[in-house]
Amino acid sequence: MTSVNASPAVERSAAIDIRDLRVDYGDFVAVDDLSLTVPRGEVFGLVGPNGAGKTSTFRVLTTLMMPTYGDVFLEGVDIQEDLESARRIVGYMPDLAPVPSDLKIWEFLDFHAAAYGLGTKAQRRERVAECLEEVALTDQRNKWCKELSRGQTQRVVLAKTLLHRPKVLILDEPASGLDPLARRDLRMTLQRLANHGATIFVSSHILSELAEMCTSVCVMNRGRLLASGTADEVRHQLGSSERTLTVTLLARADEAASWISSRHAVRDVRSSAHQVVFDFNGSDEDQAALMEDLIHAGFRVRTFEEKRTSFEEILVEVAESNRRS
Numbered sequence: 001m002t003s004v005n006a007s008p009a010v011e012r013s014a015a016i017d018i019r020d021l022r023v024d025y026g027d028f029v030a031v032d033d034l035s036l037t038v039p040r041g042e043v044f045g046l047v048g049p050n051g052a053g054k055t056s057t058f059r060v061l062t063t064l065m066m067p068t069y070g071d072v073f074l075e076g077v078d079i080q081e082d083l084e085s086a087r088r089i090v091g092y093m094p095d096l097a098p099v100p101s102d103l104k105i106w107e108f109l110d111f112h113a114a115a116y117g118l119g120t121k122a123q124r125r126e127r128v129a130e131c132l133e134e135v136a137l138t139d140q141r142n143k144w145c146k147e148l149s150r151g152q153t154q155r156v157v158l159a160k161t162l163l164h165r166p167k168v169l170i171l172d173e174p175a176s177g178l179d180p181l182a183r184r185d186l187r188m189t190l191q192r193l194a195n196h197g198a199t200i201f202v203s204s205h206i207l208s209e210l211a212e213m214c215t216s217v218c219v220m221n222r223g224r225l226l227a228s229g230t231a232d233e234v235r236h237q238l239g240s241s242e243r244t245l246t247v248t249l250l251a252r253a254d255e256a257a258s259w260i261s262s263r264h265a266v267r268d269v270r271s272s273a274h275q276v277v278f279d280f281n282g283s284d285e286d287q288a289a290l291m292e293d294l295i296h297a298g299f300r301v302r303t304f305e306e307k308r309t310s311f312e313e314i315l316v317e318v319a320e321s322n323r324r325s
């Protein structure tokens with residue numbers, strides 16, 4: 001079983017508690033024995049390559065699909081036992097959600113506010129205004145939906161998702177196709193919503209996109225959860241502690257290179273006039289000891305740099321090794 005933070009009783013402080021979830025399409029297992037909890041108030045990322053099972057997981061969380069087996073609790077509510085309450089708790093923004101071209105922004109939002117039964121016309125107007133404010137589109141409310149850019153469309157759909165004040169937001173690839181400025185705006189909006197108590201579960205197949213906006217992330221591939229935690233914890237769980245170290249010296253770089261070559265966890269040492277570059281796969285403690293000993297051995301170190309394997313590189317490795325197996 002792949003399990004992260006699973007607990008036997010309903011996890012009271014968890015906004016999302018997924019237990020032993022499985023989703024089959026006929027004979028094909030799209031989500032395989034997934035257990036995961038997301039604490040309240042977090043912006044939590046789900047990352048995985050195409051076909052990992054992200055959307056299938058989200059379809060179950062948002063009650064659009066029943067699992068083959070397993071349990072899901074949203075704010076303590078068993079979604080299979082109490083569908084109506086679960087639907088009030090959750091807000092879902094699907095990947096590339098369409099907006100109708102023949103409505104103005106406010107008309108589109110008012111239409112959905114009415115569909116949610118959000119009170120009188122005046123009450124709906126107030127709620128639509130609040131949601132437009134939340135996504136910084138107040139001054140665009142009379143614009144036609146067909147005139148919106150990709151980033152504005154995403155914001156309108158997010159405003160629609162917020163209308164019924166969901167405590168749990170599920171956002172499928174919300175940053176896809178957004179430029180860096182629009183991604184920064186999205187990140188700030190999500191952080192503000194989380195600060196006001198919402199829990200946000202957001203997917204992407206680009207890890208750096210999620211690392212920017214999430215407190216924690218989990219990695220899925222071929223339906224299974226591979227790792228979960230902070231960016232560093234995930235990197236560690238996926239077994240990639242490899243880093244490239246560069247030492248710049250005032251003199252004796254060649255001698256330093258052969259001294260470094262004899263040390264534990266060192267690979268592939270290259271040297272030039274004043275620099276030694278090498279790959280290192282030891283612990284942080286080992287790395288500190290190596291630097292200390294190098295200086296004690298009399299080498300005059302001017303600078304020292306570390307470059308860790310990026311998340312993207314780790315994910316590509318994982319996806320490729322799975323493809324081969």
Ligand SMILES: Nc1ncnc2c1ncn2[C@@H]1O[C@H](COP(=O)(O)OP(=O)(O)OP(=O)(O)O)[C@@H](O)[C@H]1O
Binds near residue numbers: 050055057205
């Ligand atoms: N309705 C369906 N019928 C059959 N197979 C499906 C169905 N929906 C998804 N799948 C398969 O289940 C697997 C997981 O798909 P899913 O859409 O959940 O992945 P994903 O991680 O969201 O991928 P992407 O990043 O490409 O959107 C894929 O192999 C997909 O082909």
